[in-house]
Amino acid sequence: MPTTKTSPTLAVFKLASCDGCQLTLLDCEDELLTLTGQVRIAHFLEASSAVEPGPYDLSLVEGSVTTPDDAERIRAIRAASRHLVTIGACATAGGIQALRNFADVDEFRRTVYAHPEYISTLATSTPVSDHVDVDFELRGCPIDRGQLIEVITAFLAGRKPDVPNHSVCFECKRRGTVCVTVAHGTPCLGPVTHAGCGALCPAYGRGCFGCFGPSGSVNLPALIPVLRRDGMDDEAVMRFLHTFNTAAFDKELNS
Known part of the structure; x- marks a missing residue:
């Protein structure tokens, strides 16, 4: 059944990350085809350049906050989202790039870049939840495709995701x-x-x-x-x- 203007809207956003968690969503293949028949994907640049303005019923955010622009952008995403779910280790814990939190970022910048004065970055890499309210955190590097589909369908159905919290x-x-x-x-x-x-x-x-x-x-x-x-x-x-x-x-x- 084709989606309509009244279908729930799904948006997927990226901050500082490797795109692996977005690729997990694309790798869902058959499940994704079924999903696109139930929701309208309004913003997902990894899959399509077509973008619709918010508000969005469900936003998935991959990546950590590492720049001033990231911090400003995640606030805008939160304001445009009925539900916001962070996906992956970067978005839920700062990711491997949070190693910068234990070092001198200015020294890294001087060592890596020929013109460090052009690089705008924060001293730390932090999870999205440090900046805005998050409705659910889906962990993993990358995330599990089965858990991802469960989270999306749960929020669209208005129920709590059935994702275990054990070890x-x-x-x-x-x-x-x-x-x-x-x-x-x-x-x-x-x-x-x-x-x-x-x-x-x-x-x-x-x-x-x-x-x-x-x-x-x-x-x-x-x-x-x-x-x-x-x-x-x-x-x-x-x-x-x-x-x-x-x-x-x-x-x-x-x-």
């Missing part, structure tokens, strides 16, 4: 994966990481890297001694935590 360890148990830490002494962030990947890395004998950020019930300080027991010194532990969701894990560690 990756639950997913290992469900698929019958032997614990890599218990069996092999492999460092793993699964006990403190939000589920959503299907425990992909542990299923192949590798420790979880924390792509989905902290889960709903995190006791990160309790995991640190286990990582040390499994051969990591303090520097290695910090490097293990400072990846896709560096700012989120740092916040949990210092809370």
Whole structure:
């Protein structure tokens, strides 16, 4: 059934990111075709240059706030959106670019750019929720396509998304994966990481890297001694935590 002017509107926006989470939406293929029959995609530059003005019933935002323009733009997006959902590690936790939060950004700028005076940037990379109210945060680097479709359909249907908030360890148990830490002494962030990947890395004998950020019930300080027991010194532990969701894990560690 074709969409009409009264169909709910969906908008997708990008801030500082790699576009991976938007590509996850495009990769939904059959589900996306069904979705486009139910909603009117009013703004999605990754898919089409055709843009309709807001307001929008549901806006998905990928990317972190890293520039003054980002901060101004996300406020405008929030004002034009009935519901705003952030998607991916960048939008929900500042992303891997939040490593700048622990360094001298001016030094980076001078080192990387021939004319740093032309570069306008903030000293930190922060999640969207630090700047505006967010209705839901969908985690992952990148996000899971099944969870994404669930979130979109839930908001359009006026119900709460059914996205679990437990850890990756639950997913290992469900698929019958032997614990890599218990069996092999492999460092793993699964006990403190939000589920959503299907425990992909542990299923192949590798420790979880924390792509989905902290889960709903995190006791990160309790995991640190286990990582040390499994051969990591303090520097290695910090490097293990400072990846896709560096700012989120740092916040949990210092809370």
